[in-house]
Each structure stands twice: as structure tokens, then as C-alpha cells.
Amino acid sequence: MKINPEKCVACGNCTYVCPMGxxxxxxxxxxxxxxxxxxxxxxxxxxxxxxxxxxxIFVRIIRRLFQTFRLRFDPEPDVCPTAAFEPDELSWPRVxxxxxxxxRVPHESTGVHGRGTEEVKTNDVSGRVQLGEVGFTIEFGRPxxxxxxRDIQKMCTALAQSGVAFEKKNPVTSLMTDVAxxxxxxxxxxxxxLSAIVEIKVPVERAEPIIRxxxxxxxxxxxxxALGVGARCDEHGEETVVAPILEKLGYKLERAKTNIGLGRIxxxxxxxxxxxxxxxPSGAR
Amino acid sequence: MTNTLHxxxxxxxxxxxxxxxxxxxxxxxxxxxxxxxxxxxELAVPFKPVxxxxxxxxxxxxxxxxxxxxxxxxxxxAPDFPAVIRGLTGPTxxxxxxxxxxxxxxxxxxxxxxxLGLSVNISTSIDGAEQCCFAAGIPRxxxxxxxxxxxxxxxxxxxxxxxxxxxxxxxxxxxxxxKKLIDWVRExxxxxxxxxxxxxxxxxxxxxxxxxxxxxxxxxxxxESQ
Numbered sequence: 001m002k003i004n005p006e007k008c009v010a011c012g013n014c015t016y017v018c019p020m021g022x023x024x025x026x027x028x029x030x031x032x033x034x035x036x037x038x039x040x041x042x043x044x045x046x047x048x049x050x051x052x053x054x055x056x057i058f059v060r061i062i063r064r065l066f067q068t069f070r071l072r073f074d075p076e077p078d079v080c081p082t083a084a085f086e087p088d089e090l091s092w093p094r095v096x097x098x099x100x101x102x103x104r105v106p107h108e109s110t111g112v113h114g115r116g117t118e119e120v121k122t123n124d125v126s127g128r129v130q131l132g133e134v135g136f137t138i139e140f141g142r143p144x145x146x147x148x149x150r151d152i153q154k155m156c157t158a159l160a161q162s163g164v165a166f167e168k169k170n171p172v173t174s175l176m177t178d179v180a181x182x183x184x185x186x187x188x189x190x191x192x193x194l195s196a197i198v199e200i201k202v203p204v205e206r207a208e209p210i211i212r213x214x215x216x217x218x219x220x221x222x223x224x225x226a227l228g229v230g231a232r233c234d235e236h237g238e239e240t241v242v243a244p245i246l247e248k249l250g251y252k253l254e255r256a257k258t259n260i261g262l263g264r265i266x267x268x269x270x271x272x273x274x275x276x277x278x279x280x281p282s283g284a285r
Numbered sequence: 286m287t288n289t290l291h292x293x294x295x296x297x298x299x300x301x302x303x304x305x306x307x308x309x310x311x312x313x314x315x316x317x318x319x320x321x322x323x324x325x326x327e328l329a330v331p332f333k334p335v336x337x338x339x340x341x342x343x344x345x346x347x348x349x350x351x352x353x354x355x356x357x358x359x360x361x362x363a364p365d366f367p368a369v370i371r372g373l374t375g376p377t378x379x380x381x382x383x384x385x386x387x388x389x390x391x392x393x394x395x396x397x398x399x400x401l402g403l404s405v406n407i408s409t410s411i412d413g414a415e416q417c418c419f420a421a422g423i424p425r426x427x428x429x430x431x432x433x434x435x436x437x438x439x440x441x442x443x444x445x446x447x448x449x450x451x452x453x454x455x456x457x458x459x460x461x462x463x464k465k466l467i468d469w470v471r472e473x474x475x476x477x478x479x480x481x482x483x484x485x486x487x488x489x490x491x492x493x494x495x496x497x498x499x500x501x502x503x504x505x506x507x508x509e510s511q
Contacts, residue, residue: 017487019459044457048487050348050356074474076357077465078348078483103288103455103489104341122310122404123427137429142291143451144460145440169311194456218436226291227432237415237424251432254296257289258414261426262397263404266314 001039001046005031007084009059013077014045014085019144019194032084040146040194041090042101050076051083093188096149100171100193117170117197120230124263128167134207134242135199135230138214141223142195149175150189151221152196156182158217159200164210167199204231207245288454289380289408289492290431293447296410302497303389303417304408305329306380307401314402318376321401326370328399329381332392336364336382338491342372346485346495362482369491384496386413390420397421408492445505449498453488462487470506477502 003014003023008031015023015032022038023045025031059081066073075081090098099105119137120129129135138155141147152172159166160182166173177185202210211227218225231242243253289304307325309315326337338344345364349356373379383389389407396405407414411428418425434441441447442460449463450456466480475483481498 016461016465017459018461019456021459021461042456044459044487047489048348048457050352050486051350052352052354052356054354076360076483077462077469078486079352079357083350101456103457118308118310120427120429121306121308121406122313124404125310125313129427135429139291142454143293143434143441143447143456145437215435221436223437224434224440225436226434228290228429229432230427230429232427233425235424237418237426239425239428243430246430246432251430253411253430254294254433255290255292255299255409255431256411256414257406257408257429257431258411258418258425259404259406259427259429260393260397260418260421260423262401262423263310264314264402266402267312267316 002088004084007082008032040101041098046085049080052081054081056082096191124261129230131232135201137228138198139226145224147223148192153184155217164200170199293451299410301384302494303383307403307405308378315376322379328395332388334381335384335496337369340378340490344491348486380492390417393421452493457487470502
């Protein structure tokens with residue numbers, strides 16, 4: 001993203017809307033300026049701000065006048081008065097920032113918008129997480145902190161060493177050069193994104209060790225982590241296996257997303273899931 | 286759309302927050318999904334959602350690319366549901382947000398009866414979702430628990446800011462904007478509803494809940510803790 005200095009009037013509205021706090025008013029140029037190293041190309045500024053198309057010279061004169069008399073104009077806070085934001089042409093590896101940060105851009109690897117993952121949201125048709133299994137979504141950088149792939153790799157490496165398999169249909173997995181080692185391609189390790197999700201699946205008995213491993217790695221990385229834990233409910237809609245493990249670890253379960261099982265495979269080439277073949281909780285891996 | 290999962294706040298704070306969303310799975314039920322996704326949104330409207338959206342085009346309240354100076358005094362804060370429904374162009378995630386459980390329950394029942402074949406999820410408190418399923422006579426298929434935020438949590442703002450900003454899990458509502466609008470409401474420069482509408486415009490998939498946001502803003506401005 002870039003800000004056209006000919007248009008910018010340094011109103012400062014954009015400095016508040018940047019999720020990374022990467023926009024500031026340069027005291028020398030008196031223009032809004034983007035810290036490109038911190039900018040994650042989420043386009044919240046361009047897409048979120050409403051735009052006026054006022055004459056920049058006129059606006060600057062008015063602003064100077066108001067400033068001189070210490071008057072405060074009280075405009076709407078989510079407006080760029082001169083439509084000064086202009087998309088930059090992004091090349092590799094910087095384009096990775098936008099792929100992981102702008103929710104309107106679908107991930108090429110999965111075709112899914114947002115962070116590009118389906119998780120248990122489509123478990124009723126994908127059968128991704130079955131009884132006796134636990135699906136983890138380990139999300140980095142959220143909310144509002146951001147993450148560099150170097151930190152994500154630390155977690156991936158640790159998880160790989162513990163023997164877990166990464167979800168194949170996942171944007172982070174698609175950027176690994178060695179999935180068995182959890183190694184992410186070298187040329188993007190310093191790229192910063194708004195957030196990214198690593199997905200794994202383990203047998204339920206491994207849930208606690210995995211969470212403890214995540215806790216350990218969290219101490220070594222400089223961002224926030226949001227853990228999501230997906231589980232299949234039994235035929236009565238109850239989930240009594242994973243929740244007790246989480247509560248034993250000290251988590252207070254407040255919120256969840258609940259797949260209510262209305263999905264059906266409708267594509268002609270799709271293969272139906274035979275629910276009767278799903279393993280029982282005791283025999284599952 | 287894990288963006289609805291990690292909303293910050295105790296379970297009680299989701300009493301007016303029910304996100305019901307539908308999506309198709311690539312290669313499994315995405316063919317001819319468009320009319321079914323559109324139908325999902327159409328079914329929601331009679332139950333008076335507070336927001337509606339799709340993950341590509343945005344919410345029922347969107348930023349304007351051609352504002353005039355007069356707009357500063359006459360800002361439109363009414364959601365445009367037909368625009369969301371008309372604007373759907375292809376398979377994506379669609380969402381309807383309700384501010385009360387009876388409406389969410391009735392909507393879930395209607396979606397079940399419609400037999401759309403899409404994967405439908407309810408994102409709210411665990412108890413709230415269970416109640417919706419019970420009312421609709423549907424056993425839960427799968428559940429995705431939010432374990433909250435960990436790691437370098439010292440980088441996060443206070444809980445009230447988080448309750449607002451995490452309502453767009455894609456992170457399009459910055460902590461700074463949420464903090465600024467809390468201050469503006471506290472100073473009397475904007476009403477809670479105006480401030481909530483401002484944040485709603487930044488949410489790019491329509492899952493932001495302006496009713497919950499206005500309630501939180503009002504409570505914070507009056508110095509209430511919850």
C-alpha cells in the first residue's frame with residue numbers, strides 16, 4: 001500500500017485504522033507515511049476508510065486555519081478526505097503479506113477466503129476430525145499483533161519433531177519446503193502477516209501433550225497465539241471427551257463454533273462419507 | 286471463518302451475539318452453491334438480523350467510495366440487506382448475525398427445513414449454541430472450542446477494546462480505532478450506535494455485531510464493568 005503525498009492532507013484518520021499501527025504522520029514531510037516493514041498489506045486502510053475526493057490544497061488551507069485558531073473540526077473518523085491511498089504492485093515475497101492479511105483475497109492453495117481454512121466448519125462433509133481425534137487450529141498474530149513466518153516456523157518445527165502431521169489443505173502448509181520438518185521456505189521467513197493458522201490433527205490422548213508443547217513454544221515467540229480445538233460430537237450431539245481435558249488444563253470454555261451437521265455432499269464427483277464407518281471413541285486413533 | 290471463534294469476553298457477554306454462517310466445502314458441495322448461499326441469506330432477513338454479509342463483498346453496512354462533505358452530518362447507518370444478497374457472485378462464506386436467541390433459534394429451524402446441504406455453524410457461547418440446536422431438534426455434529434489468547438498477551442490492549450476489536454476476527458478493526466471510539470463515546474462526541482456503525486464498516490465479511498458493540502460502548506462510557 002502507498003499513500004499519495006500529493007493528495008495526503010495529514011488529517012491522521014488513517015493512523016487509527018491501521019491494525020498494525022504502521023501509519024504515522026511524518027513530522028518532516030507533514031504527510032501520512034507507512035512503515036513498510038510493519039505494514040502487512042491487509043488493505044484495511046484502502047477498503048475500510050470511506051473516501052471523499054476533496055481538493056487537497058483546499059483541505060490543507062482549511063486545516064491550517066482551524067489549527068491557527070485552535071478550533072476543532074469533528075469529522076467522521078473513518079474517512080480519507082482526499083482518497084490518498086493507492087494499492088501498490090506487490091511482488092514475491094511481499095505478496096505473501098496480502099494473501100495472509102487481506103480477508104478478501106482467497107488463498108490459492110485452498111481457494112478459501114480469510115485465513116484459508118475449513119477446519120471443523122465443514123466437518124459434516126469433510127470428515128476431517130472424527131470421533132477420538134482432536135483438530136487444532138494454532139493461530140498466530142491475532143488479534144492486532146501480527147506475526148513473522150520465522151516465529152510460525154518455530155512452532156511448526158517443534159510440532160513436526162513431536163511427530164504430528166500438518167493439514168495438507170492449509171495455506172501455511174503449502175508454504176513449507178519440508179513438511180516432515182515443519183520448515184517454511186526461507187525467502188518468506190521475515191515477512192509479516194496479520195495472522196496465520198497452522199492446523200494439525202492428533203488422537204485424543206495426545207491432546208494434552210500437544211497443548212503443553214504449544215505453551216513451551218509460545219515462550220519463544222514474539223506474538224500472541226489463539227488456540228482452537230475441534231472435536232466431533234457423539235450421536236446425541238454431546239462432546240464429553242475433549243472438553244474435560246481442556247478444563248483440566250485450566251481453560252474456561254466460554255465460546256465455540258458449533259457445526260450443526262446440515263452439510264451434504266452434492267458435487268457429482270464427491271465421495272459420500274459413510275458415517276457408520278467412523279471409528280468409535282475407544283478405538284479411534 | 287475462524288474470525289467468529291475467538292471473540293473476547295465471558296460467555297455472558299455473548300447473550301446478544303449469535304453468528305450463524307454457512308459455507309460449502311471445495312470439491313464436495315461447492316457446485317451450484319450460489320443459489321443455496323443466497324437462499325440462506327434470504328431466509329435470515331425475516332428474523333431481523335443485525336448484520337449480514339459474505340466473505341468477498343462485505344457486510345450490510347459498507348464504506349462509501351464517493352462521500353460528500355455533507356455526509357459528515359447525515360451518515361447512513363441503516364444496513365442494506367438486499368445489497369448483500371444481490372451482491373453474491375460465487376461460493377464463499379455467508380453469515381447472519383442476530384442479537385437475541387429466539388431469532389437465532391427460529392432461523393436455524395428455517396435453515397434446517399430448507400435443506401440447503403451447506404455446512405452451517407453457530408458461533409456464540411457454548412451454551413447458546415446448544416440451546417439453538419436443541420430448539421431446532423438438531424444434535425451438534427462438531428464443536429470448535431476457543432481457548433482464548435496466549436503467548437505475548439502483554440501486547441494486547443485492555444479487555445473492553447478487545448471485546449470490540451475481536452468482533453472482526455480478520456483483524457480489520459484495529460485496537461486503536463476501537464479505543465478512539467470508546468473515548469469519543471465517553472466524551473459525548475458520538476453515540477454508541479454511531480460508533481458501532483463506524484466499526485461495522487471495517488468488517489469485511491459481515492460478522493461484526495453492532496448491537497453488542499453499542500451495548501459495550503454504552504457500558505464503558507458509563508463506567509460499568511459489564
